[in-house]
Amino acid sequence: MEVWLVQPPIGGTTVDLTPPLGVLQLAASVERAGHTAHVVDLNLRAKTGGLDPTKNLRTQFVQQLPKRSSAIDVIGITTWSYNFAVTMEFVEAIKKKHPRVPIVLGGPHVTFVDRDVLETFEDVDLVLRDEGDVTFPRLVEALKAKSRPDDLAAIPGLTWRHGGQVVKNPSGPVVDDLDGLPLPAYGLIDAREYLACQPTLVVEAGRGCPYNCNFCSTSNMFQRKYRVKSAARLVDELEWVMKLTGRNRYELLHDNLVANKEYVKGLCREIRRRNIDVAWSCTSRTDNLTEEVAEEMFLAGCVSIFFGVETLDEQRQKWTGKRLKPPLVEEAVAITARQHITPSLGIILGFPDETQDELDRTVEAAVRWTSDPATKAEVSTAVLRFYPGADLFGKADELRYDEAASTDVAAVPGYVLRAEWRAKTRLFPLHAIHTPTDETRRNITRRNFVRTLLKACPQTFRAALTLLGWKPHALLERMAARPLRFLEDPRKETIWNDSIQALGAVLEAARDEQPGPAALALELLQCEVPFWRTTPLVGPLERLEHVIAPKRFAHDELLAHAQGRRAAPPSTVEGTSLLAVRIGPECIVWFTPEPDALLAAFAKSLATDRAGTVAFANALRRGLT
Numbered sequence: 001m002e003v004w005l006v007q008p009p010i011g012g013t014t015v016d017l018t019p020p021l022g023v024l025q026l027a028a029s030v031e032r033a034g035h036t037a038h039v040v041d042l043n044l045r046a047k048t049g050g051l052d053p054t055k056n057l058r059t060q061f062v063q064q065l066p067k068r069s070s071a072i073d074v075i076g077i078t079t080w081s082y083n084f085a086v087t088m089e090f091v092e093a094i095k096k097k098h099p100r101v102p103i104v105l106g107g108p109h110v111t112f113v114d115r116d117v118l119e120t121f122e123d124v125d126l127v128l129r130d131e132g133d134v135t136f137p138r139l140v141e142a143l144k145a146k147s148r149p150d151d152l153a154a155i156p157g158l159t160w161r162h163g164g165q166v167v168k169n170p171s172g173p174v175v176d177d178l179d180g181l182p183l184p185a186y187g188l189i190d191a192r193e194y195l196a197c198q199p200t201l202v203v204e205a206g207r208g209c210p211y212n213c214n215f216c217s218t219s220n221m222f223q224r225k226y227r228v229k230s231a232a233r234l235v236d237e238l239e240w241v242m243k244l245t246g247r248n249r250y251e252l253l254h255d256n257l258v259a260n261k262e263y264v265k266g267l268c269r270e271i272r273r274r275n276i277d278v279a280w281s282c283t284s285r286t287d288n289l290t291e292e293v294a295e296e297m298f299l300a301g302c303v304s305i306f307f308g309v310e311t312l313d314e315q316r317q318k319w320t321g322k323r324l325k326p327p328l329v330e331e332a333v334a335i336t337a338r339q340h341i342t343p344s345l346g347i348i349l350g351f352p353d354e355t356q357d358e359l360d361r362t363v364e365a366a367v368r369w370t371s372d373p374a375t376k377a378e379v380s381t382a383v384l385r386f387y388p389g390a391d392l393f394g395k396a397d398e399l400r401y402d403e404a405a406s407t408d409v410a411a412v413p414g415y416v417l418r419a420e421w422r423a424k425t426r427l428f429p430l431h432a433i434h435t436p437t438d439e440t441r442r443n444i445t446r447r448n449f450v451r452t453l454l455k456a457c458p459q460t461f462r463a464a465l466t467l468l469g470w471k472p473h474a475l476l477e478r479m480a481a482r483p484l485r486f487l488e489d490p491r492k493e494t495i496w497n498d499s500i501q502a503l504g505a506v507l508e509a510a511r512d513e514q515p516g517p518a519a520l521a522l523e524l525l526q527c528e529v530p531f532w533r534t535t536p537l538v539g540p541l542e543r544l545e546h547v548i549a550p551k552r553f554a555h556d557e558l559l560a561h562a563q564g565r566r567a568a569p570p571s572t573v574e575g576t577s578l579l580a581v582r583i584g585p586e587c588i589v590w591f592t593p594e595p596d597a598l599l600a601a602f603a604k605s606l607a608t609d610r611a612g613t614v615a616f617a618n619a620l621r622r623g624l625t
């Protein structure tokens with residue numbers, strides 16, 4: 001059988017572009033069963049210019065598959081809630097072109113809305129829930145044997161139509177022996193296309209998290225059963241992909257790898273025993289990590305650990321069912337940083353009845369972690385959403401279509417949910433939301449601000465809180481009073497530029513009330529985002545741009561003062577200017593008494609050796625910050 005497996009676009013930027021592992025894993029199982037697998041990654045196409053969002057998407061979707069129906073025996077599509085609307089556009093277009101080819105949906109979205117899907121969309125033939133490694137090849141065999149009802153009825157996790165009814169077969173066991181899985185079909189993609197966008201590849205370490213937080217769907221998807229590949233198998237797989245692609249930076253996928261500390265220690269020992277030069281990251285709960293494990297992880301090449309922290313408010317931790325203790329969260333962040341591993345932390349904004357106080361607590365911690373030179377954390381910020389499979393989805397009847405929420409999840413830039421699908425909030429839950437319109441806009445606005453400032457200018461963000469004495473909610477409210485374009489046009493550039501300019505405007509306005517602190521914060525902003533007055537983030541530039549601004553304070557003292565490490569205000573400096581130059585997306589900052597001469601030298605050098613000049617200037621920049 002010719003089996004076509006499709007990964008629809010998932011939105012986000014090219015930095016989020018990793019090989020579609022679920023689809024590659026299924027492709028390998030299908031091939032092992034003797035069929036021919038093909039992979040179409042529409043996510044890759046969308047992010048690398050292979051799909052033009054201004055032209056008819058459906059026509060372009062059809063062009064990604066063979067013209068003749070005889071070349072396709074079955075189409076399997078992975079589904080996420082984030083992009084289910086675009087996925088259904090694809091399904092409809094393909095069904096029209098190839099009406100006799102069965103379309104099977106699987107993955108984390110349809111696993112929990114299987115009946116709704118089959119009752120609503122006649123173009124979907126079958127939904128295969130849960131993990132598809134064992135069941136999908138069985139389904140392909142059943143389709144080959146002309147879909148006899150007895151065969152279909154025997155496939156665990158299948159939801160199908162029979163005699164005018166939707167039938168839901170019971171779920172089967174999860175895949176216990178992950179070592180028995182074939183290696184993912186990396187040969188069906190060109191890893192270089194992904195690596196051109198970001199440096200990390202993915203290897204699945206295992207599945208299943210034993211906890212059950214109310215906003216998370218994975219615990220139900222993988223039935224809360226913690227499973228891992230044996231250390232030997234996982235490292236074999238890692239070495240295999242490394243050899244195949246020549247890359248040594250990996251995410252070891254598992255929702256909560258460190259839940260089994262002994263396993264992780266064994267894994268680290270195996271990596272060291274084989275003396276592999278690999279840099280890897282993984283996920284842990286903050287209360288699962290210990291100093292001893294973190295040290296082993298560092299020695300085995302771990303460079304980053306992701307922790308879903310969600311909130312620093314103890315009551316809210318209880319509400320989510322996650323029950324992390326804020327002091328232990330701080331401890332895990334400190335341990336990770338001490339072991340020279342980057343803490344990567346996820347926070348959530350927009351909980352029901354969120355108080356200013358709880359928002360402040362979480363954002364203050366996030367600002368501290370990202371701006372603290374000893375921690376250098378990365379923080380990702382999300383708005384609370386109800387995902388199918390999560391306990392919160394039990395309240396799905398509270399969801400209402402919301403334009404801002406819908407625009408926020410455009411899986412392809414500019415995609416607008418069809419009017420007739422807007423009432424189907426269980427099927428398209430991310431185009432809908434549980435909060436009233438004003439609150440939704442406020443939460444998305446806050447999320448955009450926090451996400452941007454933590455990445456672009458954490459020192460200025462911190463200075464606005466510590467030096468001007470604003471609480472996060474108060475700062476964010478002041479910023480939100482400005483005209484913002486990003487709710488209607490949520491491209492990265494718009495979000496970034498709007499947020500930074502809003503912060504700059506608020507700090508400038510504060511000069512009347514608090515001239516001293518505002519001047520300090522504005523100087524930090526000038527250092528972190530020199531082009532904030534014009535366009536902080538731009539696409540590739542053809543020409544050199546520059547900014548020269550007076551430099552008034554000793555930089556190290558200014559930073560230490562804003563971070564609370566120095567009580568006295570920074571001393572002032574005379575005759576030094578800040579020179580920032582930008583060519584392409586690169587932006588380089590110098591402090592110099594002779595900005596004009598340095599600028600001229602830079603321009604001359606750039607004209608003769610562009611790459612060398614940018615590399616040199618970047619090395620200087622790293623020395624400065």
Ligand code: B12
Nearest residue numbers: 010011012016021022076077078080081106107128131132
């Ligand atoms: C890697 C990953 C990503 C990567 C990209 C992955 C990619 N495909 O390109 C990145 C980092 C970009 C990402 C981002 C996000 N992610 Co993510 N991500 C994951 C993660 C950790 C692993 C996915 C994976 O490869 N798993 C391993 C493979 C083997 O499993 P699988 O894909 O589920 O496939 C199996 C089954 O689902 C099934 N199956 C899958 N497809 C099909 C198709 C058919 C036909 C069949 C029969 C079966 C089947 O069989 C497969 C083999 O058993 C999962 C969590 C998890 N543990 O799965 C979350 C997960 C997929 N992400 C999720 C979310 C919410 C997000 C974000 C929205 C997070 C956020 N708040 O910003 C963003 C959204 C993207 C964006 N717009 O930026 C949710 C999705 C929930 C949902 N219902 O849609 C998950 C499930 C995590 C969770 N806690 O709930 N993510």
Ligand code: SF4
Nearest residue numbers: 209211212213216255
């Ligand atoms: S949020 Fe993390 S700890 Fe909670 S159930 Fe999901 S994966 Fe497990």
